[in-house]
Structures are given as structure tokens and as C-alpha cells.
Amino acid sequence: MTSPTELDNQQKIAISMDCWFITGATASGKSQVSIELARRLPAEIISLDSMAIYRGMDIGTAKASLVMQEEVPHHLIDIVDPTDLYSVTQYREDAISAIQDIRSRGKQVIFVGGSALYLKAMLRGIFDGPPADVEFREQIERELQDVAVSELHKRLGQVDPISAQKLHPNDKRRIIRALEVYRTTGQPISHLQNEFETAHSPEDCKVFTLRHPRSILHQRIQDRVDWMFEHGFVAEVENLLQRYRELGKTASQAVGYREVIDHVRGTSELAETRDLVLYRTRQFARHQETWFRGLPECRMLDFPDDIPPAEMTPWVVEQVLEQASSN
DSSP states (O other), X not given: OOOGGGSOHHHHHHHHHTSEEEEESTTSSHHHHHHHHHHHTTEEXXXXXXXXXXXXXXXTTTOOOHHHHHHSOEESSSOBOTXXXXXXXXXXXXXXXXXXXXXXXXXEEEEEOOOHHHHHHHHHOOOOOSOOOHHHHHHHHHHTTTSOHHHHHHHHHHHOHHHHHHSOTTOHHHHHHHHHHHHHHSSOHHHHHGGGGOOOOGGGSEEEEEEOOHHHHHHHHHHHHHXXXXXXXXXXXXXXXXXXXXXXXXXGGSTTHHHHHHHHTTXXXXXXXXXXXXXXXXXXXXXXXXXXXXXXXXXXXXXXXXXXXXHHHHHHHHHHHXXXXXX
16 A cells, blocks of 8 residues: 555545545534445545544534444544644645545545535645745844835735735735745745646535525524533533643634633633634634635535425435436
8 A cells, every 4th residue: 555655646636536525514414414425335434624633622523423433433533632733734644544544445435524624635735835944934034123024025026926915914924935935946836836726627526515504504503502512511621721731723723612711711701602602603604615615626515495304314415426426
């Protein structure tokens, strides 16, 4: 079996393109659909969730239950501590390894989750670019003691106007990286990234995005948030803080966790925290839907308004299988 590190970008994309992807906003019913689809294929599941990778973050991430994981093997869940850094590049390497492992057992692969950046990385690849130039970065930091970041932005506009147009004049980190890539390679980062912006036809892949009417999705999110608080979400966060003292930069920004951390530390009341988690979860769901609409690979599966809850999962699975077989 070839190691992922030995594969080039196009080989990794080819491995990913024959997988199934069940995506959608939070609380859209992805987990139940994936379990039923896995039974039918048969298949194993790879999590497509940037927060389910963290150990101990179970309730707030709506992680697949132990019962689900016993029925259908799940991969890339609980693989790092919430204090660790974990990049989309690492995720892609781990996912390719998991695909190879699953297929060695004669099973198909279903990715399940709502992390659109992870989805895009699997379908189109990732531009890592050259390694950091520490000397150049130190030089820039010294310059910034005398000039504003906006001056760097103007400099970027001279060598890479496309990137300069996309980046905010105060986005120091990305501006420095774009200048660094140009200095190292002699090419604008916008040009080098083009390879990873080429979309695939939805007929060339099996990416299905579950979508509910807004009012129904909002109610499903409310039910999810209520369940989280009723089943020990605050206690989960307390245990994480007792064990780790501080969560890592990424883990601590997970929707729900940052709000409950504030509550545990005494800066907000429980009712206020609950309302804020609900509000921000709905905001996050809208953000996810925008991401998925911007990925042409995604085939939208809109739930009929009048479908009974008990029939939702079977209806989606039939739609997924029918559309995939018609390609």
C-alpha cells in the first residue's frame, strides 16, 4: 500500500473522488443517513468534522454515539487532544490513509460531516506552498515597527494584485505569507492556488448535501441545543478545563464550547449562555450553507416540507442511491 506522503496531489484527488460524501449544515440529519447508507453499500465512515477529531469533545460536537460506532466503524474521531494543533493538511493525509485501510477490507467509504474546508481539500487538494522563510518574516516584523500593515498590502498589490484584492489591508498574516511565497517562488500565490480552485462536475463525484427549509432547520438546531444542555454539556466543558486547563486555539473556538467556557468561568449566566449557543449555532449553519452552495460538486437534497420524520432517512438514502446510479 502506497503511503499518502508518496502520492501527488492528483493521485490523492483520484482516491477521494470515488468516495461518498454526506454533508449539510449542523443538525441536518447526516449521521442517521450515513448509518443507513453504510448498511446498504456496505461501507465504513470517515468523519468530515474538524471538531470531532478532539478527544473529550463529545456532546457539543454531536459526535457519533458509541452505538453508531459499534454498528459501523468510524474513522478520524478522537484522534488528538483538544490542546493539539491539527491542520487541514494533516486531516487530508490521515483521511487518505483511512480510505486505503477501509478499501483493503473490501468496503466502500462514506465521509460524513459539515466541515466544508475539509470537503474542499479532499475533492480539490491543498496548496501548501514553500516552507516558511524565518529570516524574511523577521525582516518584515522589523519593518512593521515603522510602517503600517497597509503598506505591505500596497507592496503585495504590485506583485500579486489578485491576492491583494482578496485580502483585507490589515490581514497581516496572509499578506506576509503571500509576499513570502512570491519571494521564494517568483510566482504570485494566487496563480499557484488556481489548481486547487478548479471545481468538478457533480456527476463526477458523489457529494450530497442535506438541506431543510430554514424554519425546520432552526427547530432541529433548537432541539439539538436543548439536548446538549440536558445531557451534560456544561459538565463536559468543566471536565475538559479541569484536565487541560486551557483548550487549544482551534478547539476553544468550536461553536458552543467558547460560550460554555465563558459560563464556567463566571462571565455569563446559564440561560444567557444557552441562548447564545443557539444563536451562534444558527449563524454557523447559515455559514455552512453558504459554503456548500459555493461548491459546485455538491448535489442539494431538499427535504419535502411534509415528509414524516420517520421517513426522512429512508427517503434520503433512496435519493442518494438513485442519483449516484444515474451517472
